[in-house]
Amino acid sequence: MSDDKIRTISELGEFGLISHLTKDIEIKNKSTFKGIGDDAAVLDYQNKKIVVTTDLLVEGIHFDLTYTPLKHLGYKAAVVNFSDVYAMNAQPKQIIVAIALSSKFTLKAIEELYSGIRLACENYNVDFVGGDTSSSITGLTLSITAIGECDDENIVYRNTAKVNDIVCVSGDLGGAYMGLQLLEREKQVFKTDPNFKPQLDKYDYILERQLKPEARRDIVKLLKDNNICPTSMIDISDGLSSEVLHICKDSMVGCSIYEEKIPINQQTKDMALELNINPVVCALNGGEDYELLFTVSINDYEKIKNLQNISIIGHITKEGDGVNLITNDNKDIPITAQGWNAMEES
Amino acid sequence: MSDDKIRTISELGEFGLISHLTKDIEIKNKSTFKGIGDDAAVLDYQNKKIVVTTDLLVEGIHFDLTYTPLKHLGYKAAVVNFSDVYAMNAQPKQIIVAIALSSKFTLKAIEELYSGIRLACENYNVDFVGGDTSSSITGLTLSITAIGECDDENIVYRNTAKVNDIVCVSGDLGGAYMGLQLLEREKQVFKTDPNFKPQLDKYDYILERQLKPEARRDIVKLLKDNNICPTSMIDISDGLSSEVLHICKDSMVGCSIYEEKIPINQQTKDMALELNINPVVCALNGGEDYELLFTVSINDYEKIKNLQNISIIGHITKEGDGVNLITNDNKDIPITAQGWNAMEES
Numbered sequence: 001m002s003d004d005k006i007r008t009i010s011e012l013g014e015f016g017l018i019s020h021l022t023k024d025i026e027i028k029n030k031s032t033f034k035g036i037g038d039d040a041a042v043l044d045y046q047n048k049k050i051v052v053t054t055d056l057l058v059e060g061i062h063f064d065l066t067y068t069p070l071k072h073l074g075y076k077a078a079v080v081n082f083s084d085v086y087a088m089n090a091q092p093k094q095i096i097v098a099i100a101l102s103s104k105f106t107l108k109a110i111e112e113l114y115s116g117i118r119l120a121c122e123n124y125n126v127d128f129v130g131g132d133t134s135s136s137i138t139g140l141t142l143s144i145t146a147i148g149e150c151d152d153e154n155i156v157y158r159n160t161a162k163v164n165d166i167v168c169v170s171g172d173l174g175g176a177y178m179g180l181q182l183l184e185r186e187k188q189v190f191k192t193d194p195n196f197k198p199q200l201d202k203y204d205y206i207l208e209r210q211l212k213p214e215a216r217r218d219i220v221k222l223l224k225d226n227n228i229c230p231t232s233m234i235d236i237s238d239g240l241s242s243e244v245l246h247i248c249k250d251s252m253v254g255c256s257i258y259e260e261k262i263p264i265n266q267q268t269k270d271m272a273l274e275l276n277i278n279p280v281v282c283a284l285n286g287g288e289d290y291e292l293l294f295t296v297s298i299n300d301y302e303k304i305k306n307l308q309n310i311s312i313i314g315h316i317t318k319e320g321d322g323v324n325l326i327t328n329d330n331k332d333i334p335i336t337a338q339g340w341n342a343m344e345e346s
Numbered sequence: 347m348s349d350d351k352i353r354t355i356s357e358l359g360e361f362g363l364i365s366h367l368t369k370d371i372e373i374k375n376k377s378t379f380k381g382i383g384d385d386a387a388v389l390d391y392q393n394k395k396i397v398v399t400t401d402l403l404v405e406g407i408h409f410d411l412t413y414t415p416l417k418h419l420g421y422k423a424a425v426v427n428f429s430d431v432y433a434m435n436a437q438p439k440q441i442i443v444a445i446a447l448s449s450k451f452t453l454k455a456i457e458e459l460y461s462g463i464r465l466a467c468e469n470y471n472v473d474f475v476g477g478d479t480s481s482s483i484t485g486l487t488l489s490i491t492a493i494g495e496c497d498d499e500n501i502v503y504r505n506t507a508k509v510n511d512i513v514c515v516s517g518d519l520g521g522a523y524m525g526l527q528l529l530e531r532e533k534q535v536f537k538t539d540p541n542f543k544p545q546l547d548k549y550d551y552i553l554e555r556q557l558k559p560e561a562r563r564d565i566v567k568l569l570k571d572n573n574i575c576p577t578s579m580i581d582i583s584d585g586l587s588s589e590v591l592h593i594c595k596d597s598m599v600g601c602s603i604y605e606e607k608i609p610i611n612q613q614t615k616d617m618a619l620e621l622n623i624n625p626v627v628c629a630l631n632g633g634e635d636y637e638l639l640f641t642v643s644i645n646d647y648e649k650i651k652n653l654q655n656i657s658i659i660g661h662i663t664k665e666g667d668g669v670n671l672i673t674n675d676n677k678d679i680p681i682t683a684q685g686w687n688a689m690e691e692s
Contacts, residue, residue: 013683015592033395037596038503039433039581040399040494045391049379052398053386054476054491056444060483087385098402098489130400136487137406143444143489145400148386157384235385246361250383337359 009107017107018131021114025128029093031149032127041129043094048149053084059139067183070109072211073142074116080237081146082124083215083290087235088157090150091220092124098132098143105140113140124217154229156294159250161232165295167255167314168230168304170219172263173240174279177286178271179203179210185275205267213290219309220292226303230294241284242337243293245323254321257314257335259328284325284335355453363453364477367460371474375439377495378473387475389440394495399430405485413529416455418557419488420462426583427492428470429561429636433581434503436496437566438470444478444489451486459488470563500575502640505596507578511641513601513660514576514650516565518609519586520625523632524617525549525556531621551613559636565655566638572649576640587630588683589639591669600667603660603681605674630671630681 012020022036034042043050057063057077065073078095085092097117101110121128126146186198200207215235223230232251234243240262248255262283272279295316296304304310314326324332358366368382380388389396403409403423411419424441431438443463447456467474472492532544546553561581569576578597580589586608594601608629618625641662642650650656660672670678 015683034503037505039430040397040436040492042434042496042501043396043398044498045396046393050389050391050396051386052389052440052442052476052491052493054400054442054444054478054489056446056478056480056487056489058446058480058482058487061446061481084385088388090386094398096398096400096491098400100402100404100407100487130398132400132402134402134404135407136404138484141402141404141446141482141487143400143402145398145442145491146386147398150388152390155388157380159383 009105009110012107014133017110017133021110022128022131025118027127028125029127031093032129035127035129036131041094041096043147045149049152049155051085051088051090051148051150051155052145053081054143054145055081057142057144059141064187065140066187068211070112071116071119074113075120075212077142077144078117078120078126079124079213079215080290081144082120082126082217083235083237085146085148086215086217086220087233087292088148088150089154089220089230089233090148092126092146092148094127094129094147095121096130096145097128100134100136100141102136102138102140124215156230156233158232158234158247161247161251161253161295161316162297163253163316163318164298165231165316166298166301166304166312167244167257167293167295167316168310169236169240169263169291169293169313170216170309171289171291172265172268173236173289173291174272174282174286175206175209175265175268176213176288176290177282178268179206179208180288181275182206182271183210203267203271205265206271210288213288215290216292222307222309226307228296228300228303230296233292233294236289236291236293238287239285240293241335244335245337247293247295248323252319254317254319254323255314256317256324256326258326261311261313263311355451355456358453360479363456363479367456368474368477371464373473374471375473377439378475381473381475382477387440387442389493391495395498395501397431397434397436397494397496397501398491399427400489400491401427403488403490405487410533411486412533414557416458417462417465420459421466421558423488423490424463424466424472425470425559425561426636427490428466428472428563429581429583431492431494432561432563432566433579433638434494434496435500435566435576435579436494438472438492438494440473440475440493441467442476442491443474446480446482446487448482448484448486470561502576502579504578504580504593507593507597507599507641507662508643509599509662509664510644511577511662512644512647512650512658513590513603513639513641513662514656515582515586515609515637515639515659516562516655517635517637518611518614519582519635519637520618520628520632521552521555521611521614522559522634522636523628524614525552525554526634527621528552528617529556549613549617551611552617556634559634561636562638568653568655572653574642574646574649576642579638579640582635582637582639584633585631586639587681590681591683593639593641594669598665600663600665600669601660602663602670602672604672607657607659609657
């Protein structure tokens with residue numbers, strides 16, 4: 001059966017579909033001993049530590065296919081797992097993908113999804129080593145497991161921040177959330193007027209933040225190249241507030257974050273103002289930025305202060321001092337977890 | 347907030363729920379370096395090879411909560427992944443669990459599910475090292491990743507069977523499928539008469555095969571204790587036919603399987619006859635037995651022939667000879683993949 005004659009998933013069957021979607025996959029990493037094609041993938045990490053992380057993405061909860069192209073979804077689903085690996089100061093090396101899909105999906109649609117996953121693997125030098133495909137009653141569910149490696153002494157946890165450490169963040173915050181709000185708004189307009197053509201040009205940056213985020217491999221490299229090892233690190237998937245609280249709670253410290261230091265892109269600000277939202281609230285509570293939040297020793301201040309794409313936003317304090325936002329008019333406001341929370345969306 | 351006052355999932359939130367469900371988890375394995383509580387779990391396998399496998403289970407496709415107690419579901423979901431690890435001749439060491447659930451589930455229900463997963467971990471000496479919890483629109487979706495270890499020289503693949511090897515299977519086949527048919531029948535009766543009390547006593551074995559299967563750790567140990575290393579191995583999740591075809595196709599060989607040698611439990615036979623199905627068809631095409639199908643060298647015949655719980659059911663032939671069932675009246679019937687296939691169920 002030649003590929004160009006294949007039109008439906010049921011013609012291929014489960015095993016045919018998997019081999020169709022994963023054909024021509026090349027193994028790039030030494031640690032991948034055996035990829036797709038057996039009961040399990042086999043890895044060989046020799047003396048390295050291994051990090052493993054899983055995400056489950058459900059249609060209607062984590063993504064909306066009305067405005068999410070499947071290729072973008074696949075790319076993002078892979079990248080958000082890589083982001084968890086980088087947040088351990090590790091390098092992603094393998095990915096395993098399980099999908100469940102209802103009969104509304106054509107083979108072409110699933111090919112799009114996989115092409116996004118494979119593009120992410122290519123861009124981040126990750127091997128696609130296993131898959132599982134089955135039916136679902138409604139919609140699409142994606143489960144992605146990413147595996148990465150790190151030298152023993154370089155792993156960075158979230159519970160090791162120390163008093164007086166500097167709090168840093170990569171890139172800018174709130175953009176992905178504003179991109180989502182824009183897409184949701186345009187979707188509502190489109191519902192009432194199907195001939196409506198959304199004007200999205202001036203918001204390309206925040207749309208890309210939402211639809212095609214990247215993981216901050218470059219930041220992990222930049223820190224390493226500058227001989228900076230973070231004292232703690234976490235990726236920002238649920239909003240700055242939520243992640244700052246994780247680091248502080250797990251490290252048993254407090255912190256002061258300065259409102260004026262929180263990096264926010266101009267498009268994020270513009271969109272927030274259009275929607276009558278305080279941009280800082282977007283940065284604190286909006287999810288899915290996939291930036292890195294980390295702390296470094298005060299001794300590394302000179303090394304870090306002028307690095308591109310890294311903002312110093314505060315410092316670690318004693319636990320009893322609490323976790324506070326210092327506003328532009330110099331008030332202390334306790335930071336609470338109002339972040340994006342998948343549990344609250346149903 | 348004390349635990350006995352907690353009544354709802356939304357009161358706990360995502361992070362509260364995860365920590366509630368995973369509290370008191372003890373790490374048992376040396377290879378688990380850091381378990382739950384960071385962006386990723388950290389493992390240390392030193393010089394061992396690592397095997398990784400994932401399964402995605404969707405309500406209404408892979409399980410029916412009408413007759414599947416949640417504790418059993420959790421247990422089974424974990425065990426079927428361990429089975430994939432054993433099928434590599436490896437030992438499962440860690441598990442990561444992601445769940446998505448709709449608002450119909452109470453905290454108590456999710457506790458039941460996790461208690462099943464944790465019981466499986468306890469029984470199989472596996473560490474629970476990570477989790478992800480989110481909402482779904484309808485029903486329950488479970489994604490489980492199991493990770494295991496194996497010495498380099500002992501890993502067994504499915505593509506390494508050789509001509510003249512003996513084909514063996516553990517336990518008996520078709521029972522889980524008959525258990526499912528029985529449950530489905532009783533469900534239909536119950537639908538028309540809600541006062542109906544199903545009489546399931548005489549079918550306790552096949553019900554357990556369906557609802558609480560075990561992975562064949564004992565067989566992997568038995569083979570090792572008897573100095574037998576299989577030449578190829580796979581676990582039987584989709585029916586004997588489907589798995590025999592995987593081994594033969596991937597190993598580029600044929601095989602002859604003898605109908606009379608296929609092990610079938612008496613309850614499986616009784617239920618099949620009650621439902622007017624040929625018991626051998628159940629064994630060939632029924633899924634979810636989680637027995638091991640493996641080949642051994644003809645030189646190991648004396649070592650294996652009297653081992654408990656292992657049946658010799660055939661032998662490997664040349665590729666050109668095809669994959670055949672030799673019936674009791676000595677006819678050759680080509681084996682085709684009619685197995686249980688999650689793709690065809692929607």
